[in-house]
Amino acid sequence: MTGEPIRVLLAEDQGMMRGAPALLLGMEDDIEVVARVAAGDAILDAALAHLPDVALLDIELPGRSGLDAAADLRVRVPGCRVLILTTFGSAGPNPLTARESDALKASADGATVADIAARLHLSESTVRNYLSSAIGKTGTRNRMEALREARRQGRL
Structure with missing residues (x-):
């Protein structure tokens, strides 16, 4: 690894959907998950505390949407890039591709x-x-x- 790892904040209200990406990203030498939050109104505080390079945000979150939080991050943590994600439907009945x-x-x-x-x-x-x-x-x-x-x- 060269340089500092990419610091990532994950925001997802479903624990499983927050944990799986954290686990996968944690396997990478050059990526560090620095914060995981389950509500949109916790994103800005976590970002200010941990100064992530990237925030991976769900759109629909309790407290504040990921889109609203992304706008806050743009102003308050301008060095943080934002990736938006969302899931549709429940995990149970979806067939595997x-x-x-x-x-x-x-x-x-x-x-x-x-x-x-x-x-x-x-x-x-x-x-x-x-x-x-x-x-x-x-x-x-x-x-x-x-x-x-x-x-x-x-x-x-």
Whole structure:
């Protein structure tokens, strides 16, 4: 790693959807999750306290929307870039896409993200996205739990 890690603030009201990206981002040597908040009205205080380089914000949050908080960040923490995310519907009934299934299956032997990316001819960030999505859709905490749950639910 060269230089300082990218400092990230995550704002998501669903614990699982906040935890999965934090876990995946935490695997990167050059990324550090410095704050996790569950409400929009906590974003600015967390950003002022931790001075993140990037804020990953859900649109719909209790207390204040991610869009409103992004406007605050632009003024009060101008060095912080903002990425907006949102989820639609509940995680339970959503079927896994073919690529999410492929990524889960490829992780069954404990392969690293780099190994999975090579096997599937994808970038590592794309594999992380597929695994994160599968984790969210299965309501689990990590890819091995997601694999077990997807198999239990007959999704694989």
